[in-house]
Amino acid sequence: MKRFDCLKSLVPILSDEIAVISLGGQIDEWYHLRPSPKNMYIKGMGAVIPFAFGLSVALPHRKIICSDTDGSLLLNMGILATLGNERPKNLIVMILDNECYETIAKHPTHTSKNVDFTEMAKGAGIKNAFTVKTVSEFMDRMKRALTLNELSFIVLKLEPGSQAFPEEERKRSDGIEDKYNFVRYLEDSEGITIFPREVKSIRKIETEHNWDNTKL
Amino acid sequence: MKENAVKLVIESLKEAGVNTIVTLPDSKFKELYPALASDPYFRYIPVTNEGEGVAIAAGVMLGGRGAVMLMENSGLRVAIENLSRLGHTHEIPVFMIMSYIGDIGEKNWWGITHGLNMVSLLQAMHIPYIIVRKNDEVKDAIVRAKRHTAVSKYHVAVVLSGEVTE
Numbered sequence: 001m002k003r004f005d006c007l008k009s010l011v012p013i014l015s016d017e018i019a020v021i022s023l024g025g026q027i028d029e030w031y032h033l034r035p036s037p038k039n040m041y042i043k044g045m046g047a048v049i050p051f052a053f054g055l056s057v058a059l060p061h062r063k064i065i066c067s068d069t070d071g072s073l074l075l076n077m078g079i080l081a082t083l084g085n086e087r088p089k090n091l092i093v094m095i096l097d098n099e100c101y102e103t104i105a106k107h108p109t110h111t112s113k114n115v116d117f118t119e120m121a122k123g124a125g126i127k128n129a130f131t132v133k134t135v136s137e138f139m140d141r142m143k144r145a146l147t148l149n150e151l152s153f154i155v156l157k158l159e160p161g162s163q164a165f166p167e168e169e170r171k172r173s174d175g176i177e178d179k180y181n182f183v184r185y186l187e188d189s190e191g192i193t194i195f196p197r198e199v200k201s202i203r204k205i206e207t208e209h210n211w212d213n214t215k216l
Numbered sequence: 217m218k219e220n221a222v223k224l225v226i227e228s229l230k231e232a233g234v235n236t237i238v239t240l241p242d243s244k245f246k247e248l249y250p251a252l253a254s255d256p257y258f259r260y261i262p263v264t265n266e267g268e269g270v271a272i273a274a275g276v277m278l279g280g281r282g283a284v285m286l287m288e289n290s291g292l293r294v295a296i297e298n299l300s301r302l303g304h305t306h307e308i309p310v311f312m313i314m315s316y317i318g319d320i321g322e323k324n325w326w327g328i329t330h331g332l333n334m335v336s337l338l339q340a341m342h343i344p345y346i347i348v349r350k351n352d353e354v355k356d357a358i359v360r361a362k363r364h365t366a367v368s369k370y371h372v373a374v375v376l377s378g379e380v381t382e
Contacts, residue, residue, distance in 0.1 A: 054275020
């Protein structure tokens with residue numbers, strides 16, 4: 001099963017869902033398939049699922065899809081325990097598990113041997129935890145997860161490989177620009193202020209001063 | 217912490233607009249946790265490590281709610297990687313309140329390096345911080361520090377010590 005095929009099937013059924021996207025080859029694939037300010041790209045292995053969980057706490061009425069990787073989850077397995085206890089109803093976690101650090105000469109990750117994320121998630125208290133090995137299985141689980149008002153955790157067993165795009169079709173924004181695109185979208189769609197506007201005047205003048213230009 | 221300090225921190229968090237507490241317990245704050253957890257004003261989220269915690273707090277903040285990462289200062293050593301990714305790569309701020317294990321007068325030998333590392337790491341990361349040792353300075357520090365995170369779009373820390381954590 002190829003990651004690009006999974007994302008290509010998923011994107012057409014998405015609407016207002018917020019997508020929190022991890023590192024690696026999936027960035028350009030997501031950007032190509034769903035260029036949207038509803039996507040937030042987080043460049044920090046081990047920080048992606050926690051960040052998505054934080055968003056789900058702040059925005060309980062929005063569905064949050066977190067697209068993380070095996071290497072990133074392995075860096076902070078503790079988040080499974082936190083999710084298992086908190087069970088955010090509006091969060092779907094997808095683990096794109098290609099069993100290797102693909103950009104680092106496909107160095108194997110622990111999931112290439114004995115580690116089973118789905119069993120670990122279940123042990124941590126995440127009830128809706130599944131492994132999928134075909135695009136059809138993945139889509140069945142995702143369609144159900146999108147309608148379910150419960151935490152879902154779906155591990156996609158993938159073959160390594162990324163879709164190649166011409167340079168001009170690759171994502172060009174950096175982490176700060178991504179943040180602002182996402183924040184402005186949230187501010188507008190939610191009617192909230194996340195970063196305050198500059199203050200017009202720190203201290204109000206009590207009485208108007210009449211300037212006499214001839215004395216300047 | 218004495219009861220009046222617990223009340224003061226809770227009042228200050230409310231005034232600062234913080235309604236989500238992300239925490240890994242620390243001995244200096246042990247009286248504060250049950251008070252926060254039982255107050256319906258707060259969403260109380262215990263985590264497994266401070267790196268995870270600051271990333272959760274960042275997500276809460278970027279989603280428009282006020283969050284704090286409440287932790288022991290030694291947790292800064294664990295959190296630095298994610299603080300750098302969030303703060304430098306994305307300019308997504310995290311508001312932190314931490315205890316000052318290793319402050320002058322520390323009684324435990326193992327706590328000394330907690331304090332030394334905390335100061336060095338905060339400075340290395342260019343994270344503004346306020347050390348509060350008097351109860352009557354708590355509210356001002358928490359309110360101003362929380363505001364500063366949103367305006368500067370970078371992390372800020374309030375470090376509690378002295379009579380506040382006695």
